[in-house]
Amino acid sequence: MSVPAKDVTRRTGYVLNNRFVLNKPASFLIILLLLLSGCRESSFDSNLEQNVDDASLLRLSAQGGFVLPAIPEENPISDAKITLGRHLFYDTRLSGNETQSCESCHEQALAFTDGKALPQGSMGHTLVLNSQTLTNVAYNGSYTWWNPILIRMEDQLFIPMTGDDPVELGINDANTQAVLQRFRDDDNYQSLFSQAFPDDSDPFSLVNVNFALASFTRSLISDRSAFDKGEMSESARRGEALFFSEKMECFHCHNGFNFSSSTVTENTRFPERVFFNNGLYNLNSNGSYPDAIQGKFKVTNDWNDMGAFRPPTLRNIELTAPYMHDGSIATLGEVLDMYAAGGRNIESGEFSGDGRLNPFKSDFVSGFEMTPEEKQDLLNFLFSLTDNEFITDPRFSNPFPSELSE
Amino acid sequence: MNLRSISLALTAFLLTACGGSDDEMTVTKDISLNVSAVVGAASVACGELTDVLVGTGNEGNGSAPDIKDFRLYVSEIQVATDSGEFVDLELTPNDWQHDNVALLDFEDATSSCASGTSATNTTIDGTLEGLSSDEYTRVRFTIGVPEALNHLDRTTAVSPLNIDGMTWSWAGGYKHMRLDVDGWNIHLGTTGCSLDDNNDNLDCSSARPNRPVYTFENIDTESSAIVFDYAALVEDSDITTDAGGAPGCMSGAADPECAALFTNLGLDVTTGECASEGCDSQNWVRFE
Numbered sequence: 001m002s003v004p005a006k007d008v009t010r011r012t013g014y015v016l017n018n019r020f021v022l023n024k025p026a027s028f029l030i031i032l033l034l035l036l037s038g039c040r041e042s043s044f045d046s047n048l049e050q051n052v053d054d055a056s057l058l059r060l061s062a063q064g065g066f067v068l069p070a071i072p073e074e075n076p077i078s079d080a081k082i083t084l085g086r087h088l089f090y091d092t093r094l095s096g097n098e099t100q101s102c103e104s105c106h107e108q109a110l111a112f113t114d115g116k117a118l119p120q121g122s123m124g125h126t127l128v129l130n131s132q133t134l135t136n137v138a139y140n141g142s143y144t145w146w147n148p149i150l151i152r153m154e155d156q157l158f159i160p161m162t163g164d165d166p167v168e169l170g171i172n173d174a175n176t177q178a179v180l181q182r183f184r185d186d187d188n189y190q191s192l193f194s195q196a197f198p199d200d201s202d203p204f205s206l207v208n209v210n211f212a213l214a215s216f217t218r219s220l221i222s223d224r225s226a227f228d229k230g231e232m233s234e235s236a237r238r239g240e241a242l243f244f245s246e247k248m249e250c251f252h253c254h255n256g257f258n259f260s261s262s263t264v265t266e267n268t269r270f271p272e273r274v275f276f277n278n279g280l281y282n283l284n285s286n287g288s289y290p291d292a293i294q295g296k297f298k299v300t301n302d303w304n305d306m307g308a309f310r311p312p313t314l315r316n317i318e319l320t321a322p323y324m325h326d327g328s329i330a331t332l333g334e335v336l337d338m339y340a341a342g343g344r345n346i347e348s349g350e351f352s353g354d355g356r357l358n359p360f361k362s363d364f365v366s367g368f369e370m371t372p373e374e375k376q377d378l379l380n381f382l383f384s385l386t387d388n389e390f391i392t393d394p395r396f397s398n399p400f401p402s403e404l405s406e
Numbered sequence: 407m408n409l410r411s412i413s414l415a416l417t418a419f420l421l422t423a424c425g426g427s428d429d430e431m432t433v434t435k436d437i438s439l440n441v442s443a444v445v446g447a448a449s450v451a452c453g454e455l456t457d458v459l460v461g462t463g464n465e466g467n468g469s470a471p472d473i474k475d476f477r478l479y480v481s482e483i484q485v486a487t488d489s490g491e492f493v494d495l496e497l498t499p500n501d502w503q504h505d506n507v508a509l510l511d512f513e514d515a516t517s518s519c520a521s522g523t524s525a526t527n528t529t530i531d532g533t534l535e536g537l538s539s540d541e542y543t544r545v546r547f548t549i550g551v552p553e554a555l556n557h558l559d560r561t562t563a564v565s566p567l568n569i570d571g572m573t574w575s576w577a578g579g580y581k582h583m584r585l586d587v588d589g590w591n592i593h594l595g596t597t598g599c600s601l602d603d604n605n606d607n608l609d610c611s612s613a614r615p616n617r618p619v620y621t622f623e624n625i626d627t628e629s630s631a632i633v634f635d636y637a638a639l640v641e642d643s644d645i646t647t648d649a650g651g652a653p654g655c656m657s658g659a660a661d662p663e664c665a666a667l668f669t670n671l672g673l674d675v676t677t678g679e680c681a682s683e684g685c686d687s688q689n690w691v692r693f694e
Contacts, residue, residue: 074561149578149599149608154561162570164521165591165652172521173571206570207561271605291650299576301598301614301659 057082057219057395063230064223066257067265069138075154075211077218080195085216087192088209090398093182094161095122096170102160102213103398105131105168109391111316112220117327125166128292130327135316135390138218141262141273145309145325146295148273153214161210171206180204222315222390223257232384239381242374250339252364253278259314259385275308279343279361280324282353287360290351293326306360318386332382336375342367437485437495439530439545439632443476443512446637450476450512452519454588460637463646471636471645472588474519476512477572478634479551479582482619483508483530485542492546495532501565502527507551509566510634518588522571543625545632545693549594550582550617556596557608577657578608582617585636590645591654592667597678598659614678616657618671618685622693630693638690642666 050060052068055077060066071077088094089102100122106112112134119131129145142148143156150156160168171179183189184204196212197203226232232240243250253276255261264271275296281289289295289307296305309325323329329338338344342365343356355361370378390396443450448458452473459468483506484492497503502511511527513519550556551567556579558567566572567580574581574595583594596617599610643666645654651661658664659675668675672688681687 074559144576147576149601150576151601151606155575155578158560158570158573159575162573163575164571165656171570173523173569174515174521176570210561273601273605297660298658299597300600 052077054078055082055215055219058221059219059395060221061223061228063228064221064257065228066221066223067267069218069221070264070266070268071218072152072154075214077215078196080192081197081212081215082219083216084189084192084196085212085214086396087189087399088183088213089216090400094169094171094179094209096167096172096175096179097122098182100169102169106134108396108398109319111135111222111319111387111391113320115321117322121166121168122170123167127166127168129325130322132312133316133320134217134220135222135387136258136313137220139258139260139263139265139313140310141260141264141271142310146275147299148275148296148305149299151271151273153217154210157210157213157217161206176206180206180209183209220390220396222387224389225315225387226384227381228387233380235377236380236384238374239377239379240384242378243381248339248368248370248378249364249366253311253362254314260311262310263313273310275305275310276362276364277307277358277360278309278339278365279355279358280328280338281307281344281346281351282355282358283351285353285357287358288353290326295325304360307358308360314382315385316387316390318383319391332379333375336370336378339365340368340370340375433534435534437530437532437534439483441510441528441530441632441634443510443528443634443636445471445473446635450634450636452513452515452522453517458637461640461643461645463644469644469646471590471640472518473513473586474588475522475571475584475586475591476519476636477522477581477584478510478549478594479507479566479572479580480510480530480547480549481507481552482546482548483532484546485534486544486546487541488543492544493534495530495534497530497532500531503531504564504567505555507555507567509569509572523569541628544621544623545625546619546621547632548617548619550596550615551580552617553596553610553615556580556610557599579610585639586654587645589648589653590643590663591652591656592639593652593654593656594671595657597657614657614659614676616673616678618673618688619680620672620688620691621686625693633692633694635690635692639667639670642670 049062050068052058052071057079058077060068092098092101094101105114105119107114114131117130119127121127132145137153143150143153162171164172183193193203193208197208200208242248253261256263261272261274283290287306294306296308297303317332321331323332323335329335341356343358343361345354345356346352445455445458445460448455450473454470454472456470458470460471461468463469483495485495486492497506497508502509508530509527511523511525513522514526515522515524555567560568560573572581572584574593577595577597578599579596581593581595583592585592594616596610596613596615598613599608601607602609643663649662651658651663655661655664655667664675669681670688670690672681672685674681
C-alpha cells in the first residue's frame with residue numbers, strides 16, 4: 001500500500017490544476033489519455049488515499065485528489081501530536097478558568113463553527129468576528145479574517161490561547177503554569193505528551209500545546225463531499241457552471257480545490273494571500289467599515305485595504321451559518337441575494353450606508369441577474385460541498401465521552 | 407517597596423586599568439541604572455490609585471487609573487560625557503536582559519494585574535568597555551525591541567523575549583510597551599509590517615517602527631534614576647472613554663486616541679518615527 005507520498009502528491013497536483021483551469025470533463029479526458037498512453041513511469045493511482053509518514057491520521061481521500069498541505073519544518077506532524085492535540089482541543093482545562101475549550105466555538109457537527117453571529121470568550125467578552133470553520137484550515141493562505149502577515153497556524157493559535165483583546169481561552173502570564181499543571185497531573189496526558197514530544201525532558205509547555213493543536217487542526221481535511229465523489233444532482237451541476245461563470249464571478253475569490261483563492265499547498269511556490277472587500281458596509285459614504293471590523297486596513301492602515309477580508313473556503317458552507325466576518329447575514333440564500341445585488345445597502349441605523357457603492361469593493365462583486373431557478377441551482381451546488389463524513393469522522397470527534405464510558 | 411523612590415544607583419567599579427599608554431587606558435565599568443514608574447506623585451502599583459487623577463476625563467478633572475499592566479522593553483542604551491561620543495552599555499545577560507534588550511516590569515500580578523507575572527524588574531545592569539573614568543552626563547535609550555529581534559519565533563525565543571503577555575501576535579512582533587489600565591490600554595509596538603515580494607517573509611522596511619529614542623542631558627549620574635510618569639503620558643487623554651478603535655491606543659495610526667498619546671511620546675502617529683520636534687519633545691520620561 002505504501003507509495004512514496006511525494007510522488008503521489010506531485011501527480012495529484014497536476015490533475016488538480018487541470019481540473020480547475022479547464023473544466024471537469026476535459027480534465028477527466030486528460031487523465032484518461034494519460035492512463036491510456038501508458039505513462040509507464042507514473043505511479044499515480046487515483047484509487048489511493050495518501051498520507052504523510054508517521055501521520056496516518058492526516059488523510060487525503062482518493063476522490064478529493066488534494067495535494068498535501070504544507071507542514072512547517074519546526075513542527076513535523078505525527079499521529080501522537082494529532083492525538084494529543086485532539087484531546088487538548090476538546091478539553092476545557094485549556095482555558096484559564098476551565099470553562100471553555102476550542103470546541104466551544106468550533107463544533108464538529110457544524111464543520112467546526114458555533115452557529116452564532118459572534119462568539120463569547122471564556123471571560124464573557126463578545127468577540128467582534130464570527131467563529132470561522134476549521135475545514136481545511138491547513139491550506140489557509142493566511143490566518144484570521146483579515147491579517148495579511150499571519151501566515152503560520154502556530155502563530156495564529158496563540159491568539160485564541162493567550163490573546164487579551166479580547167480574552168478567548170484566557171491563558172496569561174499569571175496562570176500559564178497552573179494550566180500546564182492540570183495536564184501534568186493527569187496520567188493520560190502524561191502519556192500523550194511524552195509520546196507526542198519524546199525528546200523533551202519536560203514536554204508540558206505552552207509551545208508544545210500549540211504544536212499539538214496545530215497538528216490536530218491540520219488533520220481536519222474535508223474532501224469527501226458529494227462534489228468530490230461526483231454524486232451531484234443535475235441542479236447542482238448547473239449551479240457549478242454558474243459558479244464558475246463570468247456572469248456570477250464567484251470563482252474569482254473562491255477558486256481552486258478549496259474554494260478559496262487564499263489557498264496554499266506543499267507545492268505552492270508563489271503564494272497568493274488575497275483579501276477582498278465585498279461591499280457589506282459603506283459608512284459615511286467614504287467606504288468605511290464599522291470601527292472594530294475594518295479588515296486588512298487594521299493591519300496595514302492603507303485605505304485600499306478598508307473592509308478587505310480573506311475569502312473563506314466554501315466547503316461545508318451549508319453548515320456554517322450565519323455568514324460573513326461578523327455573522328451579519330443569516331442564510332446562504334441571503335448571501336446569494338447580496339452578491340446578486342453587488343453588495344448590501346443598509347438603509348438605517350448606526351451602520352447605514354450603501355455597500356454597493358463602497359469605493360474599495362472588489363470589481364468582481366458587481367452584481368448579476370439571477371432567476372429563482374438559478375439561485376436554487378447555486379444553492380444546490382454549495383450544498384454539494386457539504387462533507388457528512390467530515391462532520392461525523394471519529395478521528396475528529398471529542399475523545400472524552402467514550403473514554404469515560406470505558 | 408517604594409517604587410517612587412527615585413534613587414539611582416549608578417555604581418561604577420574600576421575592574422581593570424591597563425594599557426600601553428595613558429591615552430589608551432582600558433577600563434570596564436559595571437553600571438546599574440535604577441528605574442521607577444510613577445503616576446504623578448504616586449508610585450505605579452497594581453489596582454486603583456484612588457488618590458491620583460490623570461487625563462482629561464471626568465469633565466477635565468481627571469480620573470483614577472486602575473492599573474492592570476505596566477511593562478516595557480528598553481534597548482540601545484548609551485551614555486556619554488558632555489562632549490564625548492555615545493558608548494554602548496553592554497547589558498549583562500540574565501532573565502530580564504538578552505541581546506542588549508531589557509524588560510522593565512512594574513506589575514506584580516496582584517490585584518487588577520492578575521494576568522501578569524509576579525516578578526518585577528526595576529534595574530538595568532550592564533558594563534561599559536574601553537572607557538576612561540570620566541563622569542557621564544548624557545544617557546540615551548530606545549523604548550522597544552530592536553527590529554533585528556522583533557520577529558523572533560516566540561516558540562524558541564529566550565527570556566525576556568518569550569513572555570506571552572508581551573508578544574503581539576497580530577502585528578508579528580512584540581509589544582514594545584504595555585501600559586494597561588482598566589478600560590484603556592496602551593500597546594506600543596511596530597505596526598504596518600507586510601510580506602516580502604514572494605509573500606513569504608515578514609518585511610518591516612516600510613512599517614511604522616514606533617520606537618521612541620530619548621536622550622537626557624546634564625544628568626547627575628550619581629544621584630538620579632530614570633522615571634516613567636504615566637500621568638504625564640496621558641495628560642491629554644481621557645482614559646475613561648473609548649473614542650474609537652481599540653479602547654486606548656494599540657498603535658493604530660487611525661485610532662483617535664493615539665494622536666494625543668503619540669504626541670506625548672514624541673512620536674509622529676502617521677510615520678511612527680520621531681516627531682518633527684524630535685522624540686525629546688516628550689516629557690513623560692525624565693531623570694530624577
